[in-house]
Amino acid sequence: MAELNIDFELVKNFINGDESAFNRLAVKYQEKIYWHARRMTGDHYDADEIVQEVLMVLYNKLKTFEFKSSLYTWIYTITNTRSINYLKKKKVRSFLSLDDIKNEKVEPKNIIDDLEKAQKIDMIEKALQSLPLKQREVFIMRNFDELSYEEISRIKGKSIGALKANHFHALHKIKELLKNE
Amino acid sequence: MNNNEEKFFSYLHGQMNYEEKKEFELELIKSADLNNEFNDYKKLMNIVSETKNINLSKDYSESIITEFRNRLEIKSTKKIIPNFRYAIASVIIIVVGYFSFSVLNKETPDEINSILKEYSYDELNSITKNYDFSIGLEKNFNDNDISKIDSIYKQNVSVNLIESIGSKATDYIFVNNNVADVNEYISDNDVDLIYSQLIDKQIL
Known part of the structure; x- marks a missing residue:
């Protein structure tokens, strides 16, 4: 409840012209946005771009937010949709050879301080990227973001049965992949 | 489709009551297959939780809002x-x-x-x-x-x-x-x- 009140105050202040309130909201949620986008895309630069896109959407649309759901759920839904759209666009660009595949960017070293954890992230990211998008999405929502099937169903507008089936296949594939690591 | 994941999830996230927990532990003792499946699941969830709450470096975190403000500036110029x-x-x-x-x-x-x-x-x-x-x-x-x-x-x-x-x-x-x-x-x-x-x- 306290979280909701803080968010409400920040949104209200931002709408009333306090730009620093938006900065505080961005700082509060930017890591969550980044990690969801990063798990979906498996790439720091893509995640970085999605963070910027989501912040821009928030900046432009925050005035219309009515607190019918929590601000986090709203931001989470925007981040997820943006990530999927970004991946679809990237696929089209790569099909049309618009992206320079040869110049793949290497992630800068100063994003994650803990090297051991960075290696584990690399391992799980590779496993996630091997999953079809729908399975990857449900796996991330369920296990990293700890959402219930009911919550995922509300966000995605899909039946719980279909989500469970996607998750079952994702879990099975990831377990097999990590066994070989 | 044998999906024990919900049971595993509830057990590991403390969502089972006392009776459900005891019943599940008994099942694990009785079935070697279920026990193996649960161990694989636990390993995977350990990796997930280790990579779940990682803080981004201070430099990068601070650069996000700076970059956003720059983009906003460019957008308003356009x-x-x-x-x-x-x-x-x-x-x-x-x-x-x-x-x-x-x-x-x-x-x-x-x-x-x-x-x-x-x-x-x-x-x-x-x-x-x-x-x-x-x-x-x-x-x-x-x-x-x-x-x-x-x-x-x-x-x-x-x-x-x-x-x-x-x-x-x-x-x-x-x-x-x-x-x-x-x-x-x-x-x-x-x-x-x-x-x-x-x-x-x-x-x-």
Whole structure:
């Protein structure tokens, strides 16, 4: 409840012209946005771009937010949709050879301080990227973001049965992949 | 589909009551397969939880909002620039029109000026109103050039113009070639729209 009140105050202040309130909201949620986008895309630069896109959407649309759901759920839904759209666009660009595949960017070293954890992230990211998008999405929502099937169903507008089936296949594939690591 | 995941999830996340927990632990003792499956699940969830709450470095975190503010600044600058687009477009049209006129008539600017001096305003007005641009085109371009121009117009301009200002107006402009009367049929906004479409399509 306290979280909701803080968010409400920040949104209200931002709408009333306090730009620093938006900065505080961005700082509060930017890591969550980044990690969801990063798990979906498996790439720091893509995640970085999605963070910027989501912040821009928030900046432009925050005035219309009515607190019918929590601000986090709203931001989470925007981040997820943006990530999927970004991946679809990237696929089209790569099909049309618009992206320079040869110049793949290497992630800068100063994003994650803990090297051991960075290696584990690399391992799980590779496993996630091997999953079809729908399975990857449900796996991330369920296990990293700890959402219930009911919550995922509300966000995605899909039946719980279909989500469970996607998750079952994702879990099975990831377990097999990590066994070989 | 044997899906024990919900049971595993509830157990590990402390969502089972005492009886459910005891029952599940008993099942694990009884079934070696379930036990193996649960151990694999636990290993995976350990990796997930180890990679779940990792803080981004301070430098990178701080750079996110800085980058956002920079983008916002650029975006607001871009919003101002389109206001000048029509003015720029008008200048370009005048320059292009002047050179096209010079090329079509094979005259130098000085010669044009001396010719213009010989006519009154009303005479010039009458000439421009009745001038058929297609005759000028036919005189100075061969069939191949005209079909090339026609195809560029069809591909790049006509569809968008028809969508924007309606087929009647575009027919009037481009089929009848009575360019002098355009202003009677389209508004200033439509003219602005045409300029911007031509610029967007890189015709200008």
